[in-house]
Amino acid sequence: MLRSGETFEIINLSKGEAGFAEEIKKMGGERILECIQCGKCAATCPLALAGFPFFNKRVIHAILNGLKEVLLNDISIWACQSCNRCTETCPRRVDPFEIMMAMRRVAVRKYALPATAIKGIKSLYDVGHAVYLSEAGEPRKKLGLPEKPPTTVADPEALAEVQSILRKTSLATLGIIPMGEFGIFGI
Numbered sequence: 001m002l003r004s005g006e007t008f009e010i011i012n013l014s015k016g017e018a019g020f021a022e023e024i025k026k027m028g029g030e031r032i033l034e035c036i037q038c039g040k041c042a043a044t045c046p047l048a049l050a051g052f053p054f055f056n057k058r059v060i061h062a063i064l065n066g067l068k069e070v071l072l073n074d075i076s077i078w079a080c081q082s083c084n085r086c087t088e089t090c091p092r093r094v095d096p097f098e099i100m101m102a103m104r105r106v107a108v109r110k111y112a113l114p115a116t117a118i119k120g121i122k123s124l125y126d127v128g129h130a131v132y133l134s135e136a137g138e139p140r141k142k143l144g145l146p147e148k149p150p151t152t153v154a155d156p157e158a159l160a161e162v163q164s165i166l167r168k169t170s171l172a173t174l175g176i177i178p179m180g181e182f183g184i185f186g187i
């Protein structure tokens with residue numbers, strides 16, 4: 001029963017895409033067919049707690065029903081925290097986290113990325129961190145720390161290595177972000 005103010009969306013299962021589960025298997029979600037929809041992964045998932053409509057168990061359910069377009073039009077998979085609680089909890093060793101990542105890989109190939117994800121990828125290429133607070137330099141100095149942490153952001157050699165790896169991934173061929181002299185934009 002719906003509570004006051006709640007809405008629901010009717011999903012037409014007859015529009016499901018046959019072979020979607022096979023695509024997910026090829027993208028890294030090898031054990032998706034082992035899922036028995038017990039819900040243990042959902043009970044530990046921060047996405048479910050935060051109210052996202054497609055947390056691990058529901059993503060798997062949607063994939064098994066071939067609902068590719070529904071998932072591509074929803075941002076839930078991008079909110080996964082990579083906490084791996086679902087993987088530790090699953091009694092069938094389905095590895096729901098890997099299925100979330102497989103779904104992201106499918107989404108990237110369809111350019112179905114939210115702006116925040118593109119920002120994260122660009123930051124990863126530029127400084128070696130998907131999330132990096134450049135404005136943290138001043139507070140770090142006040143605490144007696146170097147302006148930049150001792151990671152790729154302060155190590156040009158390591159950053160060049162990260163960039164070289166990223167240029168070899170399919171992200172480079174997608175052209176979502178500029179990737180330097182060897183990247184898709186050639187700049």
Ligand code: SF4
Nearest residue numbers: 035036038039041090
């Ligand atoms: S815990 Fe495992 S078997 Fe249960 S719903 Fe989640 S993925 Fe499926």
Ligand code: SF4
Nearest residue numbers: 045080081083084086
């Ligand atoms: S890894 Fe992602 S899907 Fe799994 S419990 Fe954490 S947030 Fe949820």
